[in-house]
Amino acid sequence: MISSASAPARIRIGSAPDSWGVWFPDDPQQVPWHRFLDEVSEAGYEWIELGPYGYLPTDPARLADETRRRGLTVSAGTVFTGLHHGPDVWDRTWAHVADIAALTRAMGAEHLVVIPSFWRDDKTGEVLEDRTLTSEQWRDLTTQTERLGREVRDRYGLRIVVHPHADTHVDSEENVSRFLDATDPDLVSLCLDTGHYAYCGGDSVKLIETFGERIGYLHLKQVDPEILAQVVADEVPFGPAVARGVMCEPPNGVPALGPVLDAARRLDVDLFAIVEQDMYPCPPEKPLPIARRTRDFLRSCGTPVRAPDTPNRPGK
Secondary structure (H helix, E strand, O other): OOOOOOOOOOEEEEEOHHHHOOOOOOOOOOOOHHHHHHHHHHOOOOEEEOOOOOOOOOOHHHHHHHHHOOOOEEEEEEEEEOHHHOHHHHHHHHHHHHHHHHHHHHOOOOEEEEEEOEOEOOOOOOEOOOOOOOHHHHHHHHHHHHHHHHHHHHHHOOEEEEOOOOOEOOOOHHHHHHHHHOOOOOOOEEEEEHHHHHHOOOOHHHHHHHOHHHEEEEEEOEEOHHHHHHHHHHOOOHHHHHHOOOEEOOOOOEOOHHHHHHHHHHOOOOEEEEEOOOOOOOOOOOHHHHHHHHHHHHHHOOOOOOOOOOOOOOOO
16 A cells, blocks of 8 residues: 555546536526536546536535535635735625635635636626736735735635636736746645636646646646637637637647646646636537547546546545
């Protein structure tokens, strides 16, 4: 038996409501939560994220029962923040974060994915604020994110992982590097979303090799380079770009996920790698076959994923 101190690092593969076209707590275009849970388990995944708060049941006992009987375990919750607006938004931000952090912790997860607020609306494309932060806003973003990391750690025992995202202020290689250089590694880690980083012109392997100690979590995603070129040329907002199919099924896009996973393995740390293929909106019958094929593809990359319909087992 291998002791926990000497156990090899693992990349634990999961999926998320996002891969079933779920962006909002309640939307008639989305599949019901119980169908998502049934199908993500049927597709062979063991780990899931909570998705938008309120989509899955928010009662911890009920959610624990629903996930347990499907062989699923929660890896993280997700929050959206606008911390570059400074201390004035702290109370409102914390009210949003606290409920999600409490549920995340109650489900046994250890990570909270933090997505910065959008500078233009992800559904309508309406421009909400300047796409470039001032120096003062950068200071507010970094100091308030550190505060969030400290509070979430001290109150809930969770680690925040900040998610660079299209149409936010933490997006490109330049902005991600600036953000990491200005934040405390003990308080702030990164959720590297391979699709969003490629969408914004970044190289995921290079980021892992440069800031490996800051990588705390992965989202596995690809973009269609031809559609992306059109989206960039036409300055299409993220929501409509997704509707065009800019996020595509692996291995049909970029970046190549094999080299990304190889680079992540070289870090020699435990990491979650959660599949997310933005498809809002999408037909209800579309996600499951894609999820199965993606699971098979990731297995071919040397990443273990449990067999479909196999219950979760203690110690696995």
